[in-house]
Amino acid sequence: MTLERRKLRRSIPILNDLDSYLYQDIKRVFVFGRNSDCVIFITNNDHVYSYGRNNCGCLGIGNDYDNQDLIVEPQKIHRLCGRKIVEFSAGRNHILARSKNGKIFACGSNEFGQLALPLDDYAGSSINIPQQIQSLRNEHIIGIACGAFHSLALTKRGIIYGWGFNFWGQLGLGDNHNRFAPTILRQLQHENIVEIACGQHHSVALSRKGHLFTWGHNAYGQLGIGERINYRNIPTKVIDGNDFIIKQVTCGQNHVLAVSVDGQLLGFGSNYYGQLGTGSRRNESLPVRICLDEKINDILASPFSNTSLARTKKKRNSLVFGKCGDHWLLTPIDTKIIDDNDESINHHRKQQQSSSNSSNSIISLDENNNPLLLRTNFLLEQQKSPTMKKNKSNSHEIFANINQSTAHTTKVVRSNYHHHQNLFWQILYLMKSKLPKIKQHSTTTTTKTFDNDDDHMDQTSGHLNQNRKHFSNGMNKLLNHHRI
Structure with missing residues (x-):
């Protein structure tokens, strides 16, 4: 397992x-x-x-x-x-x-x-x-x-x-x-x-x-x-x-x-x-x-x-x-x-305490049908709660x-990207996935003619900024996945 x-x-x-x-x-x-x-x-x-x-x-x-x-x-x-x-x-x-x-x-x-x-x-x-x-x-x-x-x-x-x-x-x-x-x-x-x-x-x-x-x-x-x-x-x-x-x-x-x-x-x-x-x-x-x-x-x-x-x-x-x-x-x-740091769980516990004046969860019954309670660092729940994170x-x-x-x-x-365990190779993999789009964009911009050099510079700059922003967003998502 x-x-x-x-x-x-x-x-x-x-x-x-x-x-x-x-x-x-x-x-x-x-x-x-x-x-x-x-x-x-x-x-x-x-x-x-x-x-x-x-x-x-x-x-x-x-x-x-x-x-x-x-x-x-x-x-x-x-x-x-x-x-x-x-x-x-x-x-x-x-x-x-x-x-x-x-x-x-x-x-x-x-x-x-x-x-x-x-x-x-x-x-x-x-x-x-x-x-x-x-x-x-x-x-x-x-x-x-x-x-x-x-x-x-x-x-x-x-x-x-x-x-x-x-x-x-x-x-x-x-x-x-x-x-x-x-x-x-x-x-x-x-x-x-x-x-x-x-x-x-x-x-x-x-x-x-x-x-x-x-x-x-x-x-x-x-x-x-x-x-x-x-x-x-x-x-x-x-x-x-x-x-x-x-x-x-x-x-x-x-x-x-x-x-x-x-x-x-x-x-x-x-x-x-x-x-x-x-x-x-x-x-x-x-x-x-x-x-x-x-x-x-x-x-x-x-x-x-x-x-x-x-x-x-x-x-x-x-x-x-x-x-x-x-x-x-x-x-x-x-x-x-359930993660103890999850805000939804803290909200659920407050609701539970207000309803039963106890932080325990009823999880089973003994031979006399008396409820057994559990104090642990996680919750065992019999019923789904809309406030709980799945x-x-x-x-x-x-x-x-x-x-x-x-x-x-x-x-x-790893929960995600487990096929690329090293962070360097994950970054390289992400860059390679973007290269075809960048290359295609480069060929299309070079074939275009512009009457004014300023227009050419403005449009090229706009495309480069857009690519940087796209790559930056991808990198942020990748790094967020690896935070423990």
Whole structure:
């Protein structure tokens, strides 16, 4: 998914103190950590930076910093610079990075083997410089996923490798022993897996035929198998693609969401905060359909969050449900993110305060039909207001506003002129677009004859002034588009 650059500071406050030069150069960003206090971003020249809480050396910046240091200024991750990194995934205290050519790098805590580094050299230690996982160097990895203390990788051939903490069977290997090296999940090696996801201690896989498999911790029903058992250490088919084809899956901390090819939304697992969107707080041990008026296009959750998001096929605003700040949304709410500096919003707030003597927005009802109120830096509105500015948003923007994290590696784009990222080339492009008109005007004026030289000078001057004014207006519009 993507975030527009002009909305980046608003969506991710931790970027507010970033140097303006680096901020303008961000190409991808990943915000993670229990308190969303860790940031990794990639610039346009393929340099990788990180800053924030350096637990167990998970920022990958080397020996010059203690593992528990709070890194205030962005530092280069030299080992990842120039590697064309396209994806990050984070566990409790470890990260994985995937390059465009399918290589994986890991750093942070290796207490349970979640870095898949050689046992003799790195067993139980922390690594503060990313190391390539050599045992997977001959595989082309297309997907990575981290639970709290375990890791999964998906190859181009549709095979899953797992390593790390396996107390709940979250590696799906048929036992509960930790793994310090990538191990093939053989039960699914012929299923042609196309997508993987991890919750805190459970794992999910989606096959090309639309079959959905789960394994690992099941105390809240997050495996969707309908049995009251604490865990299952082998993959179980929860949804058969021959009956109901699934096209996308995502995991929250202890719940799972899935979308079918016809736009239906399903969920199962923990529902304490309403993260299944069923209107109650009852956990679901079997997949349940979440009744919505519109068809769903994609979904978003995070292994360390109890917030769920779903975007409709219209791809405008997103539906949010689950934990939202200090409150719980038991049913999906259509959201619009509104800029706090917008005068129309300030006017709307004044109207709201005068009518209800409160600056809160009623967004959901609890089990006793009492209104739940939300105090945040943005408004979630159920009804359209004529005073409100219409504003497009996406799932990542809403997720970042609620949780201060991006959940996944997010691509940063410009809202306009994004095909010409450098300002110099944009100016040149604008000049070239005007050259034919100027050239045509020049040829026509030279062929004309004038009885008086003063008339010639007046008319030529008038045309030149008109061209200057036209070019100046274009330049002003261009520069206004790039003001953050």
